[in-house]
Amino acid sequence: MAARDSPFPDLSIADQLDNEIANLRAQVESLRKDLKLQTATLMTSESTRQLLQISTNKGARSNRADDATKQKLLERAEEHNAHKQQSLYRACASITTFKARDPDPNAVDGGSILGLRFEVMSKSRFLKPYYVMLNRPYSNSRHLRIHRHTVPQCIPLSGLAARHLPAPSIKNDGGTSKMQDLSQFVRTLRRELVRYQNRIAVIGDLRKAAGLEAKNDTDRESELVNISLAGPMAKQIHMEWSDGRSGRLVMGDDGEILKMAVQGQNGQDRETVRNLLGRSVRIEEVVKQLEGV
Amino acid sequence: MAARLSVPTTARLPSSLRVSPSNPAVLRVLNRLSRPSLLSLVLDWLDPKNQRLCPPVLRPPPENPDDPEDDDDDDDDDDDEFFDDLYPPARSLAKLQETYEDMQTRKGSRREVVDRVLEGDWRHGISLYQLAMADQQYLYDHPGSLKWACYKIAKLQTPDHEDMADDDDAPEKLDRETLAVPRFHPPTFLQNLQAEVLPDVKAHYNFDRPRGGRQPLLLLRIFVLESPYNTELAVTSAAGSAAVNRPGIGKTTTTFDVSRTIYIAFPDDSPHVFVSKPQSTGAGGSATAGETRSLRALVVEGVPKALSRPRERYALRATNLETKNLDAMLAVKGAGRTNAAQGGWSIYAAGDKAEGAVVANDSPLNALLPTPPLSVIVEEDKDEKGDTTLEASVEVRQQEAKKRKRPLDPEEAKEGKERKRSKLVAQARFGDSAQIDDGKGIERFDIRIEDPFPGLLPVEEDNEDEREADGHDEARGRKKSNKGRKNNVDASLLQEEDPDEDEEQRIPDNSTRDETARGGDKQHSSEGTNNKWRPIVRLTFHGPHVFAGVRQLVEAGVIDSARMPGWMTGEEGVSVGAVRHGRIRGHKGSGM
Numbered sequence: 081m082a083a084r085d086s087p088f089p090d091l092s093i094a095d096q097l098d099n100e101i102a103n104l105r106a107q108v109e110s111l112r113k114d115l116k117l118q119t120a121t122l123m124t125s126e127s128t129r130q131l132l133q134i135s136t137n138k139g140a141r142s143n144r145a146d147d148a149t150k151q152k153l154l155e156r157a158e159e160h161n162a163h164k165q166q167s168l169y170r171a172c173a174s175i176t177t178f179k180a181r182d183p184d185p186n187a188v189d190g191g192s193i194l195g196l197r198f199e200v201m202s203k204s205r206f207l208k209p210y211y212v213m214l215n216r217p218y219s220n221s222r223h224l225r226i227h228r229h230t231v232p233q234c235i236p237l238s239g240l241a242a243r244h245l246p247a248p249s250i251k252n253d254g255g256t257s258k259m260q261d262l263s264q265f266v267r268t269l270r271r272e273l274v275r276y277q278n279r280i281a282v283i284g285d286l287r288k289a290a291g292l293e294a295k296n297d298t299d300r301e302s303e304l305v306n307i308s309l310a311g312p313m314a315k316q317i318h319m320e321w322s323d324g325r326s327g328r329l330v331m332g333d334d335g336e337i338l339k340m341a342v343q344g345q346n347g348q349d350r351e352t353v354r355n356l357l358g359r360s361v362r363i364e365e366v367v368k369q370l371e372g373v
Numbered sequence: 374m375a376a377r378l379s380v381p382t383t384a385r386l387p388s389s390l391r392v393s394p395s396n397p398a399v400l401r402v403l404n405r406l407s408r409p410s411l412l413s414l415v416l417d418w419l420d421p422k423n424q425r426l427c428p429p430v431l432r433p434p435p436e437n438p439d440d441p442e443d444d445d446d447d448d449d450d451d452d453d454e455f456f457d458d459l460y461p462p463a464r465s466l467a468k469l470q471e472t473y474e475d476m477q478t479r480k481g482s483r484r485e486v487v488d489r490v491l492e493g494d495w496r497h498g499i500s501l502y503q504l505a506m507a508d509q510q511y512l513y514d515h516p517g518s519l520k521w522a523c524y525k526i527a528k529l530q531t532p533d534h535e536d537m538a539d540d541d542d543a544p545e546k547l548d549r550e551t552l553a554v555p556r557f558h559p560p561t562f563l564q565n566l567q568a569e570v571l572p573d574v575k576a577h578y579n580f581d582r583p584r585g586g587r588q589p590l591l592l593l594r595i596f597v598l599e600s601p602y603n604t605e606l607a608v609t610s611a612a613g614s615a616a617v618n619r620p621g622i623g624k625t626t627t628t629f630d631v632s633r634t635i636y637i638a639f640p641d642d643s644p645h646v647f648v649s650k651p652q653s654t655g656a657g658g659s660a661t662a663g664e665t666r667s668l669r670a671l672v673v674e675g676v677p678k679a680l681s682r683p684r685e686r687y688a689l690r691a692t693n694l695e696t697k698n699l700d701a702m703l704a705v706k707g708a709g710r711t712n713a714a715q716g717g718w719s720i721y722a723a724g725d726k727a728e729g730a731v732v733a734n735d736s737p738l739n740a741l742l743p744t745p746p747l748s749v750i751v752e753e754d755k756d757e758k759g760d761t762t763l764e765a766s767v768e769v770r771q772q773e774a775k776k777r778k779r780p781l782d783p784e785e786a787k788e789g790k791e792r793k794r795s796k797l798v799a800q801a802r803f804g805d806s807a808q809i810d811d812g813k814g815i816e817r818f819d820i821r822i823e824d825p826f827p828g829l830l831p832v833e834e835d836n837e838d839e840r841e842a843d844g845h846d847e848a849r850g851r852k853k854s855n856k857g858r859k860n861n862v863d864a865s866l867l868q869e870e871d872p873d874e875d876e877e878q879r880i881p882d883n884s885t886r887d888e889t890a891r892g893g894d895k896q897h898s899s900e901g902t903n904n905k906w907r908p909i910v911r912l913t914f915h916g917p918h919v920f921a922g923v924r925q926l927v928e929a930g931v932i933d934s935a936r937m938p939g940w941m942t943g944e945e946g947v948s949v950g951a952v953r954h955g956r957i958r959g960h961k962g963s964g965m
Contacts, residue, residue, distance in 0.1 A: 170737035184939030186955025206736040211721045230710035230722040233643040236552040312642045
């Protein structure tokens with residue numbers, strides 16, 4: 081952007097002006113962001129809050145307009161604090177709930193929705209949370225059902241729901257055998273999500289360890305040419321070697337190595353498997369071993 | 374290849390099996406392609422990797438025994454006639470590639486390329502693999518050319534006892550509690566599928582991935598021939614023109630004309646399959662509708678068997694989703710997060726960069742106070758609603774308002790405001806989905822409404838809504854920017870009186886409100902006749918992108934989004950559905 085700003089002789093005046101306007105807009109945008117950030121920081125600080133409160137308590141004499149602004153400021157500060165608290169909960173608890181409304185006018189239960197928010201971390205970053213929205217569609221029962229969600233297909237959400245959030249039985253009046261266990265459901269679902277994310281991350285680590293991520297690294301010593309995901313639940317790793325051998329590594333839910341096979345020119349190549357796996361039990365150990373080579 | 378003796382087998386058709394270039398089906402497949410894509414296809418055929426399956430006719434070099442042509446012994450008889458040949462065979466593969474690359478830079482007709490391919494470089498025949506490539510190229514060039522139906526792969530319960538497994542009459546039970554996601558391994562799948570195919574039908578299979586990773590799915594093309602042979606006998610035409618090239622094989626039966634092509638798409642990381650409607654490749658087109666349907670049924674029956682393994686049985690379940698747009702299909706049944714979060718819920722699934730996403734940059738470490746645009750809308754919405762009811766309840770004031778509104782200038786300002794508000798409300802109901810240019814439009818959406826006639830059962834919320842709608846139609850009509858127009862949805866919903874009458878509501882982009890005028894009158898006449906009258910009403914939405922059309926109508930203020938049922942936003946992810954209590958029936962939540 082900045083480079084374009086310099087007046088090019090071949091650009092028409094209109095273009096130059098356009099560039100300038102675009103630049104200024106970008107500047108305004110970034111300044112606005114700064115302002116927001118600084119407001120947020122100031123608002124949430126304890127001293128600001130104290131100042132505001134003191135002045136409202138004392139300020140019996142001050143004029144009304146002043147009071148109104150202070151009231152507004154206090155409200156804003158409350159909002160900011162609420163957001164801060166929410167963020168804190170989310171960062172620490174990793175599963176949080178919220179209330180939402182279904183915009184559908186025909187929605188069940190007046191459109192009340194219980195939202196579950198799952199925070200998943202990967203590569204020391206918070207990923208975009210996964211959401212599961214629950215509603216209560218059953219008349220005369222408070223059983224929950226999954227309404228909408230953003231969980232990928234490879235997480236067996238329906239199976240989990242069938243296990244932990246069964247629908248009330250139609251025949252008898254909600255027998256004890258079909259109790260819903262929301263917390264158990266949430267816990268297992270979170271476990272699945274985190275496991276899934278971890279398996280994906282470990283494949284990235286493997287690639288890095290094998291030197292596949294660095295693009296201009298021409299003389300890499302490893303002869304692994306490709307490591308990729310195979311299978312829907314990110315449980316299988318496909319590997320290719322430069323001499324045409326290819327292999328599969330199957331891992332369990334938590335990244336423990338279940339089995340591995342390498343197919344070479346003349347049938348199975350157990351040598352490579354031994355070299356690659358060594359004595360590792362978990363996939364992370366393979367990563368370490370690859371890094372060590 | 375030129376087997377003199379043909380024995381019926383159950384094997385599949387080999388990819389290298391050549392079809393005579395004079396076969397009308399071959400001509401048809403190639404002629405469907407545009408010149409550029411045909412040329413790039415030919416260059417793909419000339420790729421050294423593909424030489425095993427689609428070798429062109431080359432002039433055998435005198436001192437090079439390592440020619441790929443060598444294994445095709447039946448080409449030798451063509452060698453003498455090169456000089457007076459219109460398309461003399463090239464000396465080498467590189468030369469031929471050059472020729473076609475030249476053609477790429479030159480302008481010309483498609484005819485030129487097709488002729489060169491059929492009468493020159495592949496005069497000995499187009500292999501089935503080449504045909505499959507050409508057919509698939511057409512599919513990539515014209516993504517809307519096939520109609521796909523989506524099926525869910527569901528796991529069946531493993532029978533507890535051996536006797537139960539043998540009992541064929543026992544109903545298959547879905548294993549709803551399974552945590553296993555079915556895995557799909559192409560070679561195994563093909564092997565099993567082949568075992569399911571009857572011996573008097575031969576099929577050629579070809580797997581392909583759309584180029585450039587545009588769509589995350591694996592395409593399987595199944596080309597079915599009704600022939601007991603898997604040799605050239607299966608593909609020779611009786612027309613006699615084939616016999617000119619190959620005097621040895623002048624068979625009288627033709628099976629190519631009744632060949633069928635069916636595509637199965639396996640989306641990555643998703644327990645669904647998309648099956649296309651079979652199309653006939655043969656020139657005859659003699660296939661009846663029932664025949665093609667049965668082929669599809671056969672495939673749908675065979676796929677779960679091919680996916681199953683011992684102690685792991687699967688079944689396909691229809692999902693009420695049928696569309697021509699694979700991208701739309703992938704958005705609803707693919708691997709991403711958008712599957713069960715369509716419509717307004719898409720804000721939760723939207724990427725970080727998506728504009729207008731409430732939860733953009735939704736990291737708990739983000740210190741900034743989020744300014745969700747929708748919260749503003751909701752408040753505004755409430756205000757407006759309050760206004761409406763107020764205005765509607767007092768009829769006198771309403772009329773005054775009407776008088777006042779018309780000539781005044783502020784109305785324009787109000788109109789602008791309304792338009793802005795409609796846009797925001799549309800954003801609230803549709804989120805980021807249903808944009809006209811997102812390329813995820815389904816072209817047909819069928820709804821059957823099974824609700825009792827509105828207004829007769831005031832218990833039900835939605836019905837009351839409709840009722841109210843009728844009463845306040847005028848008020849609303851005036852309140853909206855486009856005066857005098859009644860709600861399109863209302864109109865269509867209020868027309869429910871006509872039993873058994875299929876009503877078609879067309880929404881091309883944002884137009885045609887022909888039937889809107891007929892809305893309100895009929896209701897009163899039928900009031901109080903029957904308490905539970907459920908007329909059969911079918912609605913069909915047509916257009917290049919149905920839900921984007923609905924969204925545009927909302928944005929234009931034609932549809933009152935506050936009363937628009939949820940299925941009109943496309944959030945259910947189906948293309949066919951029955952509505953009961955204002956919701957798509959049987960579609961429990963997100964298809965759980």
